[in-house]
Structure formats: C-alpha cells, structure tokens
Amino acid sequence: MALFALYTLIPVWWLLVTATKNSGYLFTTNGLWFSHFDLWTNIRDVFQEQDGIFARWLLNSALYSIGGAAVSTTLSAMAGYALSKYAFRGRDLTFNVILGAVLIPDVMFALPLYLMFSQVHLVNTYWAVFLPSVVSPFGVYLSRIYAGASVPDELLEAARLDGAGEARIFWRVAMPIMSPALVTIFLFQFVSIWNNYLLPLLMLNSDELQPVTVGLANWREGVNQGIPYNVTITGAFLSVIPLIVAFLVLQRFWRSGLAAGSVK
Amino acid sequence: MATDTPGAEFARPGAGSTAQRAAGRRHTRSAVLFLAPFGLLFTAMLLAPICYAVYQSFFRTNRSGLGLGPSTTVFAGLDNYVTALHDSRFMSSFLRVFTLGIVQVPVMLGMALLLALLLDSRAAVFKKAFRQIYFMPYALPGVIAAIMWSFLYAPSVSPFTAVLRHVGLEVNFLSDHLVLASIGNMMTWAWTGFNMLIIYSALQAIPGELTEAAVMDGCSGWRVAWHVKIPAVRPALILTTVFSIIGTAQLFNEPAVLSQVAPTVSPTYTPILATQQSADVNNYNYAATQSVILALLTFVLSFGFLKFTQRKGTFA
Known part of the structure; x- marks a missing residue:
C-alpha cells in the first residue's frame, strides 16, 4: 500500500519541487529535492508570459466548467426526475437511448460536432465549447437513480393534494432532497469539462478563448520555440491546485456518488 | 446496469377511471416538459453528430484541378x-x-x-x-x-x-x-x-x-x-x-x-x-x-x- 502511495505521489512531488526551480537549476540538480527556491519568480513569469494570457486561460476554464456544470446538473436533474417519477409511454426506450450514449466516448462526437458547428458559424466562440459540455447522459443516469432512491412518492402525492403544480413540486420538494446527490453530478461534470482537451482544441483557434489545458499544451509544444520549461511546469502546477483542493474538501460527495453508481 | 423501474406502482396511463386517465395525461405532459430541455440538447449535441458522421461517411469530395477549383461532393457508398x-x-x-x-x-x-x-x-x-x-x-x-x-x-x-x-x-x-x-x-x-x-x-x-x-x-x-x-x-x-x-x-x-x-x-x-x-x-x-x-x-x-x-x- 505504501509502495503504491509512493508511486502516486512521486510525480506530483516532482511537479511541486520543479515548480520552485529556475531553468538553470532544472537540469543540473536532483529532480526530487529542492535547490534554490524560485517559486515566486516562476509564478510571476507564468503570469507575464504572452502578456499575461495565463490568467485569461484560468478564467476561461472556470467559466466553461462552472457554467457548464451548473446548467448540465439542472438539466440532468429534471430529466432524471421525470424518468424516475412519471409513468409514461416510451419511458424505458428514452432511458435506454440515453444509457446507450454513456457507452460512446465523448471524444467521438467532437469531430462531427466541429463539422456541424463550422456550417452554422459557431466555431471559435464560447458556445462551441459550452453547448456540448452541458449534455451529460451519465448525469441523467445518476440523477434517475438518486430520484428513485431518495424522493418518496407519498411526499409528491401529498404535495399534489395540497394543490401544488408539478414544476413547483420539483423545485420546492424534490430538488432539496436530491441536492446532495446533485453536488456529485456537478463535480463529475465540472472535472470532465475542466479536463476536456480535444473539444476546445478543435473548436477554438483564438488564444483568448482557450481553457488552460489547451493553452498549456501549446506551451509544452512551444518549448523549442523559446517558452521556458519552468514556465510550463509552474503553469501546470498552478492549474491543478484548485482541483486538488476541491477534491480533498468534497471527498465524501465522490464516494457517495460512486457508490450509488456501482450498486446497480 | 439499471434494472429497477422506480415508480412502477403508478397507475398506468389509460387504465381505470377517467380521473386516473386524466392524471396519466397530466403525468405525460409534465414528463415531456421536464425532459424537453435535456432532450433537445441531447438530440442536437449527441444524436445529430452521429447521424451527420454516418451521412458524411457515404460521400466523397472531389477537388478538380490542383485542389483550387470548385469541389464536388459525390455519393461514394461504402468506398x-x-x-x-x-x-x-x-x-x-x-x-x-x-x-x-x-x-x-x-x-x-x-x-x-x-x-x-x-x-x-x-x-x-x-x-x-x-x-x-x-x-x-x-x-x-x-x-x-x-x-x-x-x-x-x-x-x-x-x-x-x-x-x-x-x-x-x-x-x-x-x-x-x-x-x-x-x-x-x-x-x-x-x-x-x-x-x-x-x-x-x-x-x-x-x-x-x-x-x-x-x-x-x-x-x-x-x-x-x-x-x-x-x-x-x-x-x-x-x-x-x-x-x-x-x-x-x-x-x-x-x-x-x-x-x-x-x-x-x-x-x-x-x-x-x-x-x-x-x-x-x-x-x-x-x-x-x-x-x-x-x-x-x-x-x-x-x-x-x-x-x-x-x-x-x-x-x-
């Protein structure tokens, strides 16, 4: 167990240590231990490279991820709730089509979407990345399970007898009960959008619109054209900090979400 | 994966009294409304690309001259x-x-x-x-x-x-x-x-x-x-x-x-x-x-x- 923990930690440790070195020490000192501490200079360099575009990239990533995940979670909750709590003709068929889409990787849709978007002139806009990100079949699958398991039918009937409309029942009765589970869906979607690389790579030409993943990959490519190693490495280090913090703080939501997903 | 059918205890639409039938219709309408936003985007962002890719795969683009002239798209079957x-x-x-x-x-x-x-x-x-x-x-x-x-x-x-x-x-x-x-x-x-x-x-x-x-x-x-x-x-x-x-x-x-x-x-x-x-x-x-x-x-x-x-x- 400890051995595997080491295996997991060493690369991240290297990233942390290397982020504190300037490019001179990078090649000459032991990669796994600190030498001269230059983290602050490196961070300043990262934010100054290409006129400070790194901050823009972080902002873009945050925008795509938070906005996309919020909309996606709401849509998934509505769809999952409807599939779980209303009996209607074609329900199983609808659910199976959505479930089938889970089995086809997102990456497959990127290229056809690009071809479609270029015909309606959506390529190289925020929408090109945002719109595909809000559809999450897996989120619908999870929220249907959650709604089935946690929202009692009696409660919905009682609300109906009290004269509440269906929309009101959903927002005021079902949503609060489902909210812990919805945090999990939000997190899944947030991470998958933040990590997305192929879709923004295809859709966006302009540096200004890119998320941090595409930006850093371009810098990695640019090592030979004068982007210093330490800038890319420190940038990579900075871009993972928000995610790692979010993870450690919200761990219990991951576990509950994964547990619900795997018992079925 | 999911084999359970939550909500199966609901009255099936079309069965029983008029009141139940009305409730069934109301259910269907609400379900459609709740599903519509996701369904629309799902169709546009997932189903449409699949169909579009399949459609495109049956065609071939011919470029005349050195690729500078106008291109024509022809049906290519399984080529x-x-x-x-x-x-x-x-x-x-x-x-x-x-x-x-x-x-x-x-x-x-x-x-x-x-x-x-x-x-x-x-x-x-x-x-x-x-x-x-x-x-x-x-x-x-x-x-x-x-x-x-x-x-x-x-x-x-x-x-x-x-x-x-x-x-x-x-x-x-x-x-x-x-x-x-x-x-x-x-x-x-x-x-x-x-x-x-x-x-x-x-x-x-x-x-x-x-x-x-x-x-x-x-x-x-x-x-x-x-x-x-x-x-x-x-x-x-x-x-x-x-x-x-x-x-x-x-x-x-x-x-x-x-x-x-x-x-x-x-x-x-x-x-x-x-x-x-x-x-x-x-x-x-x-x-x-x-x-x-x-x-x-x-x-x-x-x-x-x-x-x-x-x-x-x-x-x-």
Whole structure:
C-alpha cells in the first residue's frame, strides 16, 4: 500500500519541487529535492508570459466548467426526475437511448460536432465549447437513480393534494432532497469539462478563448520555440491546485456518488 | 446496469377511471416538459453528430484541378469504409491500442482490486490518508498529467533516468520499445485510484454479517476475500471494466502530448489521432468514416462485455 502511495505521489512531488526551480537549476540538480527556491519568480513569469494570457486561460476554464456544470446538473436533474417519477409511454426506450450514449466516448462526437458547428458559424466562440459540455447522459443516469432512491412518492402525492403544480413540486420538494446527490453530478461534470482537451482544441483557434489545458499544451509544444520549461511546469502546477483542493474538501460527495453508481 | 423501474406502482396511463386517465395525461405532459430541455440538447449535441458522421461517411469530395477549383461532393457508398479497412496505418493503430488495453486494463484493475481489499481489511492503518492519496491523480486533468509525464520521461530532466543512470542503466522511456509501456504507465497512474474507489465503495456496502459468518466458519482473510468479497463486488468490477474499455478506446491526450517529444509516436498512433490527422488535411468524409468505425467498435466491445457478463451472471 505504501509502495503504491509512493508511486502516486512521486510525480506530483516532482511537479511541486520543479515548480520552485529556475531553468538553470532544472537540469543540473536532483529532480526530487529542492535547490534554490524560485517559486515566486516562476509564478510571476507564468503570469507575464504572452502578456499575461495565463490568467485569461484560468478564467476561461472556470467559466466553461462552472457554467457548464451548473446548467448540465439542472438539466440532468429534471430529466432524471421525470424518468424516475412519471409513468409514461416510451419511458424505458428514452432511458435506454440515453444509457446507450454513456457507452460512446465523448471524444467521438467532437469531430462531427466541429463539422456541424463550422456550417452554422459557431466555431471559435464560447458556445462551441459550452453547448456540448452541458449534455451529460451519465448525469441523467445518476440523477434517475438518486430520484428513485431518495424522493418518496407519498411526499409528491401529498404535495399534489395540497394543490401544488408539478414544476413547483420539483423545485420546492424534490430538488432539496436530491441536492446532495446533485453536488456529485456537478463535480463529475465540472472535472470532465475542466479536463476536456480535444473539444476546445478543435473548436477554438483564438488564444483568448482557450481553457488552460489547451493553452498549456501549446506551451509544452512551444518549448523549442523559446517558452521556458519552468514556465510550463509552474503553469501546470498552478492549474491543478484548485482541483486538488476541491477534491480533498468534497471527498465524501465522490464516494457517495460512486457508490450509488456501482450498486446497480 | 439499471434494472429497477422506480415508480412502477403508478397507475398506468389509460387504465381505470377517467380521473386516473386524466392524471396519466397530466403525468405525460409534465414528463415531456421536464425532459424537453435535456432532450433537445441531447438530440442536437449527441444524436445529430452521429447521424451527420454516418451521412458524411457515404460521400466523397472531389477537388478538380490542383485542389483550387470548385469541389464536388459525390455519393461514394461504402468506398470510404473499404479504404479505411485497407488503411494499414489506421488498422495498426487499432491493433496498438488493443494490445495496450489487453495488458493495461487487467493490470490496473487487478491493482485497484488489491488496494481496495487491503484498505477494506481490518488491519489497515491510515485508511483515509491512503484513500485520498490514491484518488488524487484523478484530480489532475489528463493533458496536464500528460505534460507532467512528458517532462518526467524526457531524458534531459527526468529524475528517473538520472536515478537509473546512477546504478548503471541507460533507459530511454520514449524509445521505440518502451513508449507504449510508458503510455500504459501514465494511464495506470491516472486511473487506478478512481477504479479503486468504486470497488472500495462496493466493498463497504457488503453486510458485516456475511464476512463475519465466513470468518466463524474458519475462513482465512484471503479466502474471505476470494469467496465472499470479490463475488459481492462483481457489479463494480464490470462497471470499472466498461469504463476502462471506453477510456482506452479514446486514448488521445497522452500520445498527443508525447508525440511532441517522442518521434516514435506518429500522427496516426491511435485511432483518434488518425482521425484528427484526416481532418487536418481536410479529408472530412474519411475522418467521419474513421469516427464511425471507432465508435461502432467501442460500442460493440463495451456493450458485448456487459451482455457477456450478464448472461454468465444468471448461471452463477
């Protein structure tokens, strides 16, 4: 167990240590231990490279991820709730089509979407990345399970007898009960959008619109054209900090979400 | 996967009194309203691209002259598919990824299962800390992790190459022989913890009486694991395998980043990369064909695996 923990930690440790070195020490000192501490200079360099575009990239990533995940979670909750709590003709068929889409990787849709978007002139806009990100079949699958398991039918009937409309029942009765589970869906979607690389790579030409993943990959490519190693490495280090913090703080939501997903 | 039908106790629409029928209609209307926003986007962003790709794959664009004149699009039937099947680089990219998956997925899941069992055993210490450490790579975006590893593999800065050189071994992780294993290592590093957590959650859900009874009957720790715990987490193992098949099929980030530092990673190293390559040279019809083939194969593999295990499950 400890051995595997080491295996997991060493690369991240290297990233942390290397982020504190300037490019001179990078090649000459032991990669796994600190030498001269230059983290602050490196961070300043990262934010100054290409006129400070790194901050823009972080902002873009945050925008795509938070906005996309919020909309996606709401849509998934509505769809999952409807599939779980209303009996209607074609329900199983609808659910199976959505479930089938889970089995086809997102990456497959990127290229056809690009071809479609270029015909309606959506390529190289925020929408090109945002719109595909809000559809999450897996989120619908999870929220249907959650709604089935946690929202009692009696409660919905009682609300109906009290004269509440269906929309009101959903927002005021079902949503609060489902909210812990919805945090999990939000997190899944947030991470998958933040990590997305192929879709923004295809859709966006302009540096200004890119998320941090595409930006850093371009810098990695640019090592030979004068982007210093330490800038890319420190940038990579900075871009993972928000995610790692979010993870450690919200761990219990991951576990509950994964547990619900795997018992079925 | 989901076999339950929540809400089955509802009155079926069309059955019983007029009041019930009215309620059924109201239900249908509300359900449609709730489903509409997702359904619209689902259709536009997932179903439409599939249809569009399939449609495109049956056509061919002819460019007159030196590609400067107007282009014409003609129906090509299955020509693109025939081309793809005879495209040796495209086919070998499948073989490469398949080889990688056959080795990497069992190794990764075996390790995930072992770690989950160890964490679940009573003797384990610092459970929470270990769990969090194992899960951490999942927080690193795939591309960022790939960038990190691309430095860790690069001979000039790699701490591993340096350590190995000290003991007299000259290893280049990006050489012809090792680069596929290096990619496998990147995937194992990134996903073992995620799979471990799924399996671990399933282990935690096993009722305590079950394992206690087995221990009372004189089962040792390992036999309890083999006869009680592993069969109980079967659904979780199936789920993680399906996720891994899908993940391997769309292998893109790691080779895309490595191709910048390792010349052996060609532009057609994996099927997705090959598809990108076709799109880059404006051969969109062929790119669409390649996407369709890849999506179809992935679906058949993952769905086939699900069906296979489910059928076996009924006999067990």
